[in-house]
Amino acid sequence: MEDLLEKAIAEASSKGAKYVEARYHRNTYFTLRARNGNLIDSAEEIAEGISVRVLVDGALGFASTNRLDSESVLETARRAVETARSLSRFMKKPLELGPGRVGHVSYSVSVKKSFDSVPIDEKISLFNELWRRSREAVKEASVKVMFNEYEESAEEKIIMTSEGAYVRSFIPRVYLGYNMVIAHPQKGVVQRWQEHGGSGGYELVESWRLPDVVSSEAGVLERALLEGKTPPSDPLDVIVGSEIVGLIAHESAGHPSEADRILGREAAQAGLSFIKKGMKGFRIGNENATVVDDPTIPGSYGFFLYDDEGVAARPKYLYREGVVYEHLHNRFTAAEYNTESNGSARAMNYASEPIVRMSNTYVTPGDYSLEELIEDVKLGVYIKSYMEWNIDDERWSQRYVGLEAYLIENGEIKGFVRNPVLEITTKAFYSSIVAKSRDLRFYTGTCGKGEPSQGVPVWFGGPDVKLSKVKLGLAPG
Amino acid sequence: MSASELAGKFVEKALEKGFSDAAISIDIVERVMVKFANTQPSVVQEWKTAVANIYLSKGRRVFTGTFQLDKIGDADKLLGEVGLLIDRLSESELYAPLPEPGVRSGFYSRVDDKIVEAMKDPSELVELVLEASSREHNIDFTAGKIDLWKRMRHLATSTGAQLVEESTGVETYMRSFKEDGSGQWGFASRILDKRGIEEVALKASELAYESRGRSSVEPGVYDVILSPLVFSQLMNVIAWMSTGLSVLTGMSIFIDKKIGDQVASPLLSIYDAPRDDKLPFSTVFDDEAVATFDKPIVEKGLLKNILHNTKTALKFNTKSTGNAGWVHPRPWNLVIEGGGFKLEELISEVKRGLLITNNWYTRLQNYAEGVFSTIGRDAIFLIESGRIVKPVERLRIADKLPRLLSNIEGLSRETYDVMWWEVRVPTRSPYALIRNINITKHFA
Numbered sequence: 001m002e003d004l005l006e007k008a009i010a011e012a013s014s015k016g017a018k019y020v021e022a023r024y025h026r027n028t029y030f031t032l033r034a035r036n037g038n039l040i041d042s043a044e045e046i047a048e049g050i051s052v053r054v055l056v057d058g059a060l061g062f063a064s065t066n067r068l069d070s071e072s073v074l075e076t077a078r079r080a081v082e083t084a085r086s087l088s089r090f091m092k093k094p095l096e097l098g099p100g101r102v103g104h105v106s107y108s109v110s111v112k113k114s115f116d117s118v119p120i121d122e123k124i125s126l127f128n129e130l131w132r133r134s135r136e137a138v139k140e141a142s143v144k145v146m147f148n149e150y151e152e153s154a155e156e157k158i159i160m161t162s163e164g165a166y167v168r169s170f171i172p173r174v175y176l177g178y179n180m181v182i183a184h185p186q187k188g189v190v191q192r193w194q195e196h197g198g199s200g201g202y203e204l205v206e207s208w209r210l211p212d213v214v215s216s217e218a219g220v221l222e223r224a225l226l227e228g229k230t231p232p233s234d235p236l237d238v239i240v241g242s243e244i245v246g247l248i249a250h251e252s253a254g255h256p257s258e259a260d261r262i263l264g265r266e267a268a269q270a271g272l273s274f275i276k277k278g279m280k281g282f283r284i285g286n287e288n289a290t291v292v293d294d295p296t297i298p299g300s301y302g303f304f305l306y307d308d309e310g311v312a313a314r315p316k317y318l319y320r321e322g323v324v325y326e327h328l329h330n331r332f333t334a335a336e337y338n339t340e341s342n343g344s345a346r347a348m349n350y351a352s353e354p355i356v357r358m359s360n361t362y363v364t365p366g367d368y369s370l371e372e373l374i375e376d377v378k379l380g381v382y383i384k385s386y387m388e389w390n391i392d393d394e395r396w397s398q399r400y401v402g403l404e405a406y407l408i409e410n411g412e413i414k415g416f417v418r419n420p421v422l423e424i425t426t427k428a429f430y431s432s433i434v435a436k437s438r439d440l441r442f443y444t445g446t447c448g449k450g451e452p453s454q455g456v457p458v459w460f461g462g463p464d465v466k467l468s469k470v471k472l473g474l475a476p477g
Numbered sequence: 478m479s480a481s482e483l484a485g486k487f488v489e490k491a492l493e494k495g496f497s498d499a500a501i502s503i504d505i506v507e508r509v510m511v512k513f514a515n516t517q518p519s520v521v522q523e524w525k526t527a528v529a530n531i532y533l534s535k536g537r538r539v540f541t542g543t544f545q546l547d548k549i550g551d552a553d554k555l556l557g558e559v560g561l562l563i564d565r566l567s568e569s570e571l572y573a574p575l576p577e578p579g580v581r582s583g584f585y586s587r588v589d590d591k592i593v594e595a596m597k598d599p600s601e602l603v604e605l606v607l608e609a610s611s612r613e614h615n616i617d618f619t620a621g622k623i624d625l626w627k628r629m630r631h632l633a634t635s636t637g638a639q640l641v642e643e644s645t646g647v648e649t650y651m652r653s654f655k656e657d658g659s660g661q662w663g664f665a666s667r668i669l670d671k672r673g674i675e676e677v678a679l680k681a682s683e684l685a686y687e688s689r690g691r692s693s694v695e696p697g698v699y700d701v702i703l704s705p706l707v708f709s710q711l712m713n714v715i716a717w718m719s720t721g722l723s724v725l726t727g728m729s730i731f732i733d734k735k736i737g738d739q740v741a742s743p744l745l746s747i748y749d750a751p752r753d754d755k756l757p758f759s760t761v762f763d764d765e766a767v768a769t770f771d772k773p774i775v776e777k778g779l780l781k782n783i784l785h786n787t788k789t790a791l792k793f794n795t796k797s798t799g800n801a802g803w804v805h806p807r808p809w810n811l812v813i814e815g816g817g818f819k820l821e822e823l824i825s826e827v828k829r830g831l832l833i834t835n836n837w838y839t840r841l842q843n844y845a846e847g848v849f850s851t852i853g854r855d856a857i858f859l860i861e862s863g864r865i866v867k868p869v870e871r872l873r874i875a876d877k878l879p880r881l882l883s884n885i886e887g888l889s890r891e892t893y894d895v896m897w898w899e900v901r902v903p904t905r906s907p908y909a910l911i912r913n914i915n916i917t918k919h920f921a
Contacts, residue, residue, distance in 0.1 A: 033804075035726055038570035041804050042562065045543040049526070063523040066545050076525070083509070083521045086600055090517050090607065120565045144845075145727035181727035181845060191727065191843035265514040267620035268652035268661065269898045271837075271854070351524055390838035392871050393854045397919045399873060401842045401850075419842060421917075423873075428921040451512055451622055451898065471920040475842055476876050 004073050005160040008052050011077040013162055016085070017054035019097050020077070020162040021309060024050050025350035027155050030115070032123060034148045037131030039124055049350030052077045056084040058094020060332075062353045098334030100311035100341035102165035107305050109171045111201030115152045118202045123150060126210070133211045134180055137219035140226060141184035151175040152202075157308070165310025171303060173199050173457060175444065176210065182221055190225040191387060192217060192403060197301040197444035197457060204299070217404075224404055228418025231405070235469045237380035238422065239373050239408070242441045244386050244400050245363050245462030250445070252426040253291035254361040254460075256395035257318040257326075258344075258449075259333035261356070269451050271393025274426065275324055277337070282324045285430025288366065288465070291319040293328060295343070295359030301444050302359035302458040306343065309354055313343035318361070322430065330356050348454035355450050363462035366436025373435055373466045380408040381420055381472060388475070399423045401475045421473035432467040439463050480505060480527070481641055483549055484633035490552045491533055492635055494560055498575045500532040500634040500803065502764055503546065508626040509596045511603055513651070516610070516618045518603065532764070532803040537572040538563045541803055571725075571804070573791040578638035579768030579799070585642040585761045587754055588627065591669035592645040596625045602674060609678035610653055614686040621651035621681070623674070638766030646757030649674045650897035652855065653685040658868065659855045660684020661835045663706060663897030665757050673894070684834055688856035688868040696917045700830030701874070702823050702860070702910050705893040707836045708813065709904035711851070712747055714839060715878065716808040716902060719774045719782070720800065721789025723844075730847040730878055734780050741882035743778040746814040749800065756810035756894060756903040762799075769799040769809065775882075784808060808902050815907040816888025823887050823910045825863035831872065831916065832858040832865060837899050847878030850917070876915045884912045 005022040012020040026048040033040045049066035050073050061084025065076045088094075127148045134143045152174050159167045175197040183189045194217075198204045240248070256273040260266060263277065275282070294315035295304045307313050309331050317325045329337065330345035333356060345354035374382065383402035391398035402420040406413045424432075442461035448454070478486070480503045491499035508524045529549045533540045533556075540563050548555055595602055602623050610619040625647050632640045647670070650663035662680040664673045703711070718729035734740060751760050751769035760769055765787055773781040783793060786801030800806040824832065831853075839851035853872045858865045874881075887910035896903045 035570060039539075039567045040569055040571050041539040041541060042566055043541045043543075043804075044559075044562075046545065046548065047543070048545060059518060060520040061523075062520055064526075065524075066526050066528065072525075079523050079525075083523055086598055087511065087518045087521050087603060090600075090603055092517050093515070120562070121567070124567055144732070145725070147726035147728075179727055181732075181843070183845070189843050189845040191845065263515075264618065264620060265519050267514055267618075267654070268622065268650060351526065353520060353522060388840045388842035388848065388850060390840050390850060390852055390873070392852050393837060397852075397871060397873075399850055399875070399917070399919075401848075403842075419848075421875075423917060423919045424921055425919050428919070432921075451510070453898070473917060473920065475848055476880075476915050 001158055008073050008077040009162050011074045012052060012054045012081050015078060015081040017056050017081050019055040021053045022160050024158040027349050029151055029153045032150045034127035036146055037128035047349045051350050052080045053353060054080045054084055055097060056081050057088035058091045059084040059088035060095055064351045095332055096335040098331045098341060100331045102310040103306045103312055104166045106168040109199045111172055112203040113201045115202055129211045130214045133215040134218040137215045138182055138222045141182050141222045144181040144183040147179040149177045159308060159310045161310050167306040167310045171199050172201060174204050182225060184225055187225050190221050192221060195444040198299050199303040200299055220404055224416040228416040230474060231381050231417040231420040231472045235471045237377045238467045238470045239382040240465050240467060241384035242462050242464050243443050244383060245465050246443045246460035247389060248429060249291050249361045249363045249462050250460040251391045252395050252398055253318045254293055254358040257328050258356045259327040259329045263333060263336055270449050274394045274396045279324055283322055284319055284324055284427055285322040287321045288433040288436055289319050289322045289430035290364040292364060293318055293358050293361045297360050300360045300459045307345040308347045309345040311341045311343040316342050328356050346456050348456055352454045357456055358447060358458055360459040365438050365440040365463040368435050368437050370437050370464050373437055373464060374408055375411040377408045377411060381417055382406045382408055383420055396426050419475035421475055423473050432470055433465045434468045435466040437463040480631040484631045485639055487549055487552050488633045488635050491556055494556045496533045496535045498534040498635050502530045503631040504528050505629040509599055510622055510624040511599050512622045514620045533559055535563050537568040538566040539569040539572055571788040571792060573787045575634055575636045575765055576767055576787045576797060578636050578766035580640060580762040580766055581637055582639050587644040587667055589645045589668040592625050592647055593627055595669055599623060605675055606651060606678040609675045610682050614682045616653045616655045616682045616685055619651055619653040624648040632766060634766050640762055642761060648896045649677050651678045651681040653682040655685040656689045657691050658685045658688035661855045663895050665894055665896030665903045667754055667757050684856040691868045691870045694859055694869040698913050699916050700827045700912050701914045702832045702908055704834040704908055705895050705906035707833050708909045709895045709900045709906040710836055712811055712813055712904060713900055713902050716774060716811050720784045720806040721793060722805045724783060728844045732845045736780055738780050739778055740780045741775050741778040742885035744816060744885050744888055745778055746776045747774045748812040749774055749784060749808045750812040751809035753810050753812060758809045758903050760809060763801040764803050765801040767797050767799040772798055811902055811904040813906045815890050815892045818887050818889050820889050820908050823889060823908055824860055826887060826910060827860045828862060830860045832860055849878055850875035873917045874914055875917045881911055886910050886912050
């Protein structure tokens with residue numbers, strides 16, 4: 001395969017490309033889907049091909065093919081150059097490539113329990129167990145529907161550039177998502193969509209202990225449905241659970257720190273950023289507001305050691321003790337910032353251009369236990385999980401609607417509250433954190449960005465955090 | 478071997494190997510996309526791909542796959558591997574035999590040569606949108622895309638269908654910025670409609686210009702007029718909720734509804750329109766070779782159809798609506814019937830309300846009850862006493878979809894063919910006046 005990539009680089013260079021990046025990219029997926037414990041279907045996908053990205057006269061061209069013969073790959077290289085050149089006359093500000101520490105390396109993620117070593121009927125029987133355990137846990141209401149999706153995948157890449165990068169990688173991943181609808185004739189419906197994922201083998205599925213998790217969640221959510229009361233309307237202390245804190249880190253620290261977004265490259269799609277060029281050092285919160293993006297966390301869903309421009313990846317402080325600290329860069333945004341890439345370029349598959357992406361983004365933990373966060377709250381709400389959320393296209397105004405949520409009175413949990421709404425600006429959130437638990441937990445997601453839209457695996461995480469004097473809303477009934 | 482021959486051979490071999498049902502759709506796609514940012518191309522992307530999607534079943538067990546053509550070429554090996562896998566699966570609770578084809582053979586063409594030509598060199602279109610963006614207003618910058626494609630689809634099924642459909646399409650959207658104002662518009666078509674493409678740029682810049690000098694407005698209950706972009710996006714959500722699999726998996730407000738139930742204002746009619754050849758996802762046949770046909774999802778406020786393939790149809794004791802997806806049925810194009818108003822007349826109906834021209838990030842607290850929110854972006858205008866009075870800052874619609882559908886009180890006569898990043902099913906939509914919608918914003 002390397003010889004094909006070398007030919008592509010040579011061909012594009014000979015046609016006048018100043019920079020060429022050729023990538024062989026093979027994604028395989030095996031999926032099982034089930035409804036109410038019964039299998040719906042099995043699916044297999046192999047997406048394998050080569051892409052060539054070139055910088056020609058200040059314009060960027062990208063072409064890809066899934067025909068892996070020499071002539072198709074050479075034609076792909078030529079097309080990338082020709083289209084970039086034809087549009088270069090529109091470039092008022094030609095693109096430039098910044099520095100990046102490119103690698104010459106191979107790496108892979110090892111698997112403790114291979115997917116093939118687990119009989120398929122064992123995987124299918126998990127669906128039935130989840131369905132059975134959820135129904136057993138719900139007494140007065142009923143589990144109306146459960147939908148499951150299980151996916152094992154592997155991503156193999158070879159990245160070569162005209163500047164000598166060579167990165168070969170192999171990353172297996174596994175994912176399981178479920179949708180659970182619990183209904184009661186008078187009280188209505190509560191719904192939980194939850195995902196688990198990581199890089200590794202089937203040992204991860206076993207470590208998630210999903211039957212116990214689902215059983216516990218089903219029972220608790222039934223009670224939230226039956227017993228949940230309207231949250232207080234006056235400002236109060238709010239304990240935001242790590243699941244939501246992680247999402248907030250992703251949405252209101254990770255996305256606005258993407259340098260391509262700041263520079264306007266995603267303006268017509270996912271939008272801009274409240275962070276503008278030159279705002280490094282801007283105070284966004286108090287000393288508790290530290291957010292990190294780290295692709296090197298072993299076992300994580302967003303794991304990689306080199307990005308798709310062949311640049312070494314590393315942890316980045318996006319916000320550090322309350323100030324905007326470092327953005328996520330690829331080599332093109334690094335040039336605009338007169339800095340070097342920090343290895344944040346990712347492509348979903350062979351047909352996708354590498355763009356600036358997050359990996360595993362989290363709020364750093366503190367020193368308290370959850371119980372200690374709660375014990376001095378006179379009147380407050382603890383929001384442990386969510387379903388609905390969104391954030392505006394500059395990543396400033398955001399909304400999270402609680403699913404499992406509790407009233408706190410005089411330091412004790414006093415029953416459920418239903419659908420509390422945390423609707424808050426980025427600055428208000430990061431300025432209101434008065435304490436953080438020491439428990440750093442991660443959650444799984446697929447982050448969407450780009451055109452065509454690319455979904456890439458990520459983790460987001462954080463501790464439980466306490467916000468002081470925050471007003472909550474109520475979702476429409 | 479041609480793609481059609483390859484498809485036919487694959488199905489033949491699958492039957493020989495003991496599979497009870499087999500279907501294959503070979504998709505050969507050429508696509509060019511110019512993406513813009515800061516009033517210049519940020520990247521031009523080209524794809525040439527050939528992919529085979531296959532469907533196999535045996536003993537009521539179901540397998541689907543997506544592979545490159547060389548894997549299909551070695552059919553014995555692939556079918557052997559799938560055979561070993563499928564024998565170890567349990568039966569699908571949704572299994573149904575592939576139906577008799579509604580369309581058995583034929584070559585259907587919906588190709589505009591002008592699109593094929595523009596794919597070779599899109600620079601004329603690039604020039605058109607960049608020039609039009611600043612023609613009438615001196616904007617700060619613009620962004621967006623021009624997306625052109627040609628697709629050849631070869632379908633063969635074990636029920637005897639052998640079909641080919643070729644088609645072209647274009648999708649363009651632009652977002653322009655002027656000071657604190659911004660505007661966005663989108664368009665899609667089967668043919669190279671330069672006027673439609675140009676209007677996207679003109680409209681985006683006009684909205685950016687008109688929405689400068691935004692002020693804040695208090696949350697509360699407002700009458701809202703939703704632009705075709707916003708209404709399309711929400712009706713995309715509704716259309717996906719109307720598929721059989723969404724209903725079966727709890728991802729739908731129609732989970733407890735019956736055909737004929739009142740689910741919306743009598744003013745609302747939404748059609749799945751695969752035979753509307755102006756919209757770019759039109760098709761003659763679905764993945765099961767069932768002939769497609771236009772049908773109401775909601776007509777005069779009544780739920781008229783759940784969208785089915787043969788599998789979900791069997792579960793609902795009805796017939797396929799020609800919307801396969803072998804496993805997940807899907808809408809093709811959407812057409813929302815217009816009403817009797819001009820936009821100005823809709824505005825004049827509003828005492829205090831909002832005209833929202835774009836939205837994004839629609840998410841639901843639960844699908845069965847349709848509790849949702851979505852964020853307005855770009856130009857939003859406050860309406861008082863029947864007149865637009867000023868542009869306002871971003872707001873959130875946070876309400877329930879059933880209530881939103883029921884409170885529709887007026888639709889514009891003029892409709893727009895819309896598609897953009899947040900509207901993935903091409904949709905012809907009017908402006909919609911909806912009464913008493915809950916509007917929120919951040920507390921702090």
